[in-house]
Amino acid sequence: MGSVKKEKVIRTGVNTRVIHHKENFSKETGSVMPPIFPTSTFVHGNEGGFDYTRSGNPNFRILESVLSDLEECQFACVFSSGVAAITAIVSSLKAGDLILCEENLYGCTVRLFEQVFNSFGLKTLWVDFTKSNFKEVIAKHKPALIWIESPTNPLLKIIDIEAICNFSNKMQIPVVVDNTFATPLLQRPLKLGATLSLTSTTKYINGHSDALGGAICTESTAWKEKLNFAQKALGLNPSPFDCWLINRGIKTLPLRLERQINNASKIANQLAENPVIKFVRYPFRNDHPQCKLAKKQMTLGGAIVTAALNTSQAKTFSFCKSLRFFKMAESLGGIESLVCHPATMTHASVSKETKLKIGITDSLIRLSVGCENIEDLIADLNQALESIS
Structure with missing residues (x-):
């Protein structure tokens, strides 16, 4: 018998994919463009194997396919929000289990662990994963799950994902x-050894501040089954329309992110020179405490800039309100620039x-840098800083 000729697999670039x-x-x-499937149910025996939208929909599957390809992994599961994605993971645990957490996590993650799941018997322990004793902490407490962010929200700490994994x-x-x-x-947690890579698709993945969503990527078949079960059993599914919007948004992700990162790095450098600014945190600046690790772990520094002002909370609020192009609002990752006061907003x-x-x-601010002209953004920040100096 003659040998079977294998089809050559061509790996295309991320913009193409x-x-x-x-x-x-x-x-x-x-x-x-893929259509929207706004149906709640499906006729039994259809080719796609769909039965009820809570447990699957063509728009879910399309977005999951794109996200798993982007993450270069086997599986992705989509949810109605980032918090829903967190809920899906934690719902797989049982009373008495311990989650070992980085001490600086998204405020809603903290609230979910401390004020919701705590009442069901789940325990949390908060540690600084930038310190070298994390191995001793893990070995001592033997948690059921380790939960980290990198960069963290809002302090932009960089956690050594590979070392922990x-x-x-x-x-x-x-x-x-x-x-x-x-x-x-910018970063592939699964390639660094993580079990689950979670993202709020509301943010950069969608990029237009007009849809809510969350997603979890994994190489584990067992975790994929747990996540699918949670999506269906707990009603954590997204809407077909939101999935369609997020899939539309993801097509410009590389273009948007390139512009946003370029703007953010320039803004970080500009702010660092202003006497009203106490300090600036940006992962790829040499004065960042984990800059060396950031450059090893990430391809670029991202589009979030965190800074502390040499002022009171009242003047910090005044600064935020004085901005024209940086709207004071929750969320991040959209094409528009936003400013957040973490102490009274996200946290x-x-x-x-x-x-x-x-x-x-009270003097800490978080800037989500958008796609506007950099000259306009810098002029906006300068006039607001002058107004409080």
Whole structure:
């Protein structure tokens, strides 16, 4: 018998892959853009194997296909929000289990762990994963799950994902990495050994501040089954329309992110020279405490800039309100620039003592840098700084 000729697999670039994705359910019509499937139920025995939208929909599958391709992994599961994605993971645990957390996490993650799941018997322990004793902490407490962000929200701490995963994997402890700030374009947690890579697709993945969503990527078949079960059993599914919007947004992710990062790095350097600014945190600036690790772990520094002002909370608020192009609002990652006051906004539910302990002060601001002209953004920041100096 003659040998079977193998088809050559050509690996295309990321810009091409987010535009020309595998599944679009458009074969019969020739539609260039995938349609929206706003149906709640499906006729039994259909080719796609769909039965009820809570447990699957063509728009879910399209977005999952794009996200798993972007992350270069086997599986992705989509949810109605980032918080829903967190809920899906934690719902797989049982009373008495311990989650070992980086002390600086997204405020809503903290609230969910401390004020919701705590009442169901789940325990949390908060540690600074930038310190060298994390191995001793893991070995001592043997948590059911390790939960980290990198860069963290809002302090932009860089956590050594590979070092943590190398140690925890030997102990068979799953590691969750919230990759929302970096996106798969800048950082691949699964390639660094993480079990689950979580993202709020509301943010950079969608990029237009008009849809809510969350997603979890993994190489684990067992975790994929757990996530699918949670999506269906707990009603954590997204809407077909939101998935369609997010899939549309992801097509411009590389273009948007390139502009946003370029703007952010220039803004970080500009702010650092202003006497009203106490300090600036940006992962690729040499004065960042984990700059060397950031450049090893990430391809670029991202589009979030955190800074502390040499002022009171009242003047910090005045600064935020004086900005024209940086709207004072929750969220991040959209094409528009936003300014956030973490102490009273994203981390309002965190106790004052904890905020002060980890460094979320009343003078701290977080800038989500958008796609506007850099000259306009810098002029806007300068006039607001002058107004409080």
